[in-house]
Amino acid sequence: MNSLIEVRDQIRLSLKEVVAIVVSGIQHRFLRSTLTMSVILLAVAFFMSMLSESVFIKSTGRAVQAEILERKAPTLMLRRMFSKPSTKILRKHLVQASEAELARMSVFTGTHLEDLQRLSQQCQRMDRYRSFFQKLDVGKRLALIGKRKADAIYIHLQPEKVWKEFLKALDPMHSVKIPGKVEEFRGFLDRFDTFRKEFSAFHLAWNQSIELFSLEAEKLMGTPQEEEWIRGANEEQLKTFVSLATRFHFDVELKFAEKMKKSFRDEHLKKEMLKSLNSVEGRRMWAKAFRTKHDLDEKIERLSDPRATGVIKGFSSDEIVLVKGIFDYDKHLGKLSDALVGKTELEGDALLSKRQIFLLTISFLVCMVGIANAMLMSITERFREIATMKCLGATDGFILTQFLVEAAIQGVVGGVVGMFIGLSLSIFKGWFLFGGFMFENLDVGGLTMTGLISMVSGILLSMLASLYPSWSASRMAPMEAMRIE
């Protein structure tokens, strides 16, 4: 049969041709495409700002915390060297000590390293159980252990009879779980008396070593005012002090000793200046110079005022500038740590805190819904156009590819621009909260990572969101698509 119509498969357009059609389409409906792109952009920007803000807070928070510790280090070290610690503080030392620190402690107290490691482990376990019992609500706590406090609990639970009752009472409380295994807790209870004995032995040894060190130090310094002595010590004296501290296995180097010296000097200067400002004479002169009364904070604010220089006698202008600097920096650090309160749990190595994960999940959902909606709209409103194109010979594959390519282009543009907008927003916010401190501790790697994450998720989401509507549109018979409209 000589048929005039010979039916073959419709040809497939190359990706290049499809891209050309899509690009001209985007140019033609520029406003509508811009609208879709800006929805993607906003979603990505929102997500990005949340992500990068958490990176800022993390890096800045760590830096602030380290800085605060660093400032406190000389005082802390001095306290550790010269005062006998309470049980609580010593336990904290043990829990926080690094391997090297433990080794030093072991030599310092003459305790075996293995014993000390075991003690440290026991202390850690104790902390865990302590926080477990602390977090119990009142009713459950009463049912389980009565009104006992901390250490008394462990002694109370030791007898077999009480222990069994405890387990029986614990059994129906499904939400309450002893940290670790129950057998571990029982083991801890059994060893508790030994632990206490060992710990007090360690405590005793520690205190004896401290006493010994204090004696030696007093011989060296000739005064019980160690802070004052360090402040006034010359290079030679500092070296002797360092060698004495090293002999007692304190982690003190010459550099650190110098830092101690400077820090104590600054502190002393600050105190002296405050004293002079607060003295009757000082207050009178201040009021005279400024013709009004100021409280202490306001006075500190005005320290660089030339009138103030005249009032604070006995201090050089360099010293005044120095003290003003210390005040300002302390205030700055205080503000920074205030800004961080509640934003992040700085302890622990987890990249994100629970709060941040919650916020990020929400913002990701917002991003997802926004993009899905934008893509869905931009396809369903063009059902008629799709139907017409199918009448003119567009294949299902072409329709699908066309919309996916369009989604990809819009996703890339929206994602890149949104990423930068989100980044600048969070940088602005970070700058507002932390000032220059944020830029000094910028986590460039983390930011690049978050930028990539938000960009890629923008592109992927817009493609994913357009996948279903364009797939269903491409498979519809042309007239079906027209009827829907």
Added chain:
Amino acid sequence: MAEEERKNPMDYDHEEYAKGQKILVRAHNVEKTFVNGASVTRALKGIDLEIFRGEYICVMGPSGSGKSTFFNMIGGLDSPTGGRVFIDEVDMAQLNAKELAFLRCRKIGYVFQSYNLNSVMTALDNVTLPMVFGGMHPDEARRRGHELLEKVGLGERWDHKPKEMSGGQQQRVAIARSLANDPSLLLCDEPTANLDFKTGKEIHRILYELNKDDGVTIICATHDWEMLSVSDRMIWIADGQVDRVARSKDVKIEKASLGSDEEF
């Protein structure tokens, strides 16, 4: 049963008319049922028709008669729920999606009542779109696009967008577009319904010339007497069935009696 008792809608001797003609479209007991939730609409209740190559057919029927649905069945724009449609003895139901796209692209041209032009593209881009789908080289497509626009009298306005044109001009662009890949069948669904009398007449002239000069088979849904008078056969569809088929030369008497007022 009831189907059997139906009277033969042919007003003429079909056997004789069909002699020596080649069938282009054959509809065999075509049915279409739309299900929308609980309501079931039987749009087509079994249509049998033969349309020959080179014919000019007018299809008439009140709105809701199933006329447009029938058009979509022939054009491969929708699939029937029962029966079969053959184009040149090719069963449309046997074609896969790609073959259907091929058929729509090269063998069938569509002209819609509401033009359905891509509103963001120029006239030329609209006309060349089917050629792009057909894989024609862009330069060749542009050349042919200009040629077709020239043919419908819009050679000068190739770079205008649909909203810058009148309805008649838009419909002429749509006709040029439907001719892009030299189709053998042109399906026009009320092409002049949205146009005034004078512009409608221009469209008639273009379609008539296409049929007579280029031998394109045209199936046209219309109520225009102007168009009916030039057609070969007329088909009346009512209530999803073929009500009557007549040769236009036999109907002319009726037209005179009915149409004397209608002319004005």
